[in-house]
Amino acid sequence: METIYSMIVLTLIFSTPILITAIGGLFSERSGVVNIALEGLMMFGAFFAATVTVLLEPYTAAAPWIGLLAGALAGGIVSLLHAYLSINLKSDQVISGTAINMFALGMTIYLSQIIFHQQRTRAYTRGFIKTTYSGLSKIPVLGPIFFTNIYPTVYIAFLLVIVSWYVLYKTPFGLRLRATGDNPHAVDSVGISVYVQRYTGVVLSGLLGGLGGAVMVLTQDIQYTVLSIHGTGFIALAALIFGKWTPFGVLGASLFFGSSQILKVYSTNLSFLRYLPAEFFDMLPYLLTVTALVFFSGKSSGPKAAGVPYDKGSR
Numbered sequence: 001m002e003t004i005y006s007m008i009v010l011t012l013i014f015s016t017p018i019l020i021t022a023i024g025g026l027f028s029e030r031s032g033v034v035n036i037a038l039e040g041l042m043m044f045g046a047f048f049a050a051t052v053t054v055l056l057e058p059y060t061a062a063a064p065w066i067g068l069l070a071g072a073l074a075g076g077i078v079s080l081l082h083a084y085l086s087i088n089l090k091s092d093q094v095i096s097g098t099a100i101n102m103f104a105l106g107m108t109i110y111l112s113q114i115i116f117h118q119q120r121t122r123a124y125t126r127g128f129i130k131t132t133y134s135g136l137s138k139i140p141v142l143g144p145i146f147f148t149n150i151y152p153t154v155y156i157a158f159l160l161v162i163v164s165w166y167v168l169y170k171t172p173f174g175l176r177l178r179a180t181g182d183n184p185h186a187v188d189s190v191g192i193s194v195y196v197q198r199y200t201g202v203v204l205s206g207l208l209g210g211l212g213g214a215v216m217v218l219t220q221d222i223q224y225t226v227l228s229i230h231g232t233g234f235i236a237l238a239a240l241i242f243g244k245w246t247p248f249g250v251l252g253a254s255l256f257f258g259s260s261q262i263l264k265v266y267s268t269n270l271s272f273l274r275y276l277p278a279e280f281f282d283m284l285p286y287l288l289t290v291t292a293l294v295f296f297s298g299k300s301s302g303p304k305a306a307g308v309p310y311d312k313g314s315r
Contacts (some may be wrong), residue, residue: 005144007262012150015258016157017042017216021236022243022250023164024208026077029245030168030193031201032181032305036097037082038209039233040104043226044078045071045109045210046217050121050224057126064128068153075210076203077310078104083202087195090309101233109226120225127218128153153215158251160208165247167248175181181303184310194310212236231286238289253292260285 021038028035035041049064049071056063078100085096109119116122128151136147146154168174178266180187207266217228235257242256243249263281 002144007150008145008258009150010262011255012145012154013219013258014261015156015217016151017212018236018239018257019157019212019251019254020160020215021209021212021233022239023160023247024212025237025240026133026164026168026205026245026247026250027177027201027208029201029240029306030181031177031198031305032184032200032303032308032310033083033086033202033205034093034097034307035079035082035202035205035246036094036237037079037100037233038097038205038236039229039231040097040101041075041078041206041209042213042216042229042233042236043101043104043108045075045213046228047071047111047121047213047224048074048210049179049214050124050221050228051111051216052275053124053126053218054122054223057124061126062125063126064218064249067218068211071208071214071217072211075213076207079202079209080199082206083199085251086202086309087198090311093307093309098239105226108224111255112224121223123223124218127222146243150221153214153219156215161247161251168247178303181305183245184305185312188310188312199308209233209236209282235285235289238293241302242292255283256292257288260288 003290021042024041025035025038049067051067052070053063053067055168056066060066082093082096082100085091085099086093112121130149130151132149137143139147166174168178175276176187176192177197177200180192180201183193187197212232213229216232217224221228236254239250239253239257242253243251261284263284
């Protein structure tokens with residue numbers, strides 16, 4: 001039973017950056033802008049989170065939390081570039097996002113060389129640590145899963161799911177954002193700025209994408225390297241499609257993809273996995289991503305205007 005509980009806890013931990021980033025992509029696509037740049041936004045968020053944590057940890061124990069904030073802000077700032085190219089210049093949103101991914105790859109290495117004189121940040125010693133909440137951990141079933149040996153960032157991810165659901169479906173802002181992604185001309189006809197709605201969605205996507213990268217590097221690594229994110233942004237994009245562009249659907253999809261990443265840890269403990277090569281488990285998350293897209297992308301219908309630049313004259 002303890003093995004099952006620990007597998008569930010690790011699934012929550014590995015799912016957290018996927019979930020946070022996918023929720024960010026949800027806001028962008030609900031506004032009508034496809035955000036392929038989630039991988040690059042995570043890289044920028046991870047780099048700045050690790051850098052700030054390394055530089056501040058000699059002075060404050062809050063360095064990881066400040067690093068999270070820095071990572072989110074970095075993602076938000078970089079997303080303005082994607083917003084400008086996609087919304088103002090009406091460029092192809094897939095190409096714009098791909099360009100930002102390539103930009104992130106080179107820029108984070110370049111900044112590492114300038115700041116740390118190597119192609120990675122220095123290792124930090126004050127990243128987030130797993131915590132057991134003594135009173136709550138004794139609650140049957142829920143205690144061993146949610147309050148035993150777990151990172152506090154997991155709670156942030158679940159809170160974001162609830163908040164995003166409420167914002168999207170229970171507030172005027174959410175109604176306008178969703179309407180912008182489905183019928184921007186109708187939104188414009190009642191005096192609501194399509195540009196403002198789309199900029200808001202893309203910037204929220206950047207903030208959460210950067211936060212997802214920051215969480216990943218501060219909980220699953222000891223420093224930022226160019227391989228720290230290793231395709232998680234694309235898995236988050238798949239979780240968004242697999243989850244049918246809804247917060248709770250994204251939660252389920254993220255848990256599904258997160259669970260595939262922990263099988264390698266327990267492969268020696270499970271008899272039916274023991275004889276599979278280690279490379280199989282390295283490949284598994286990406287194999288499941290492709291499989292999910294093949295079987296479910298055709299059955300999922302996202303926002304109708306997603307990926308289409310808004311042209312007022314085409315009404």
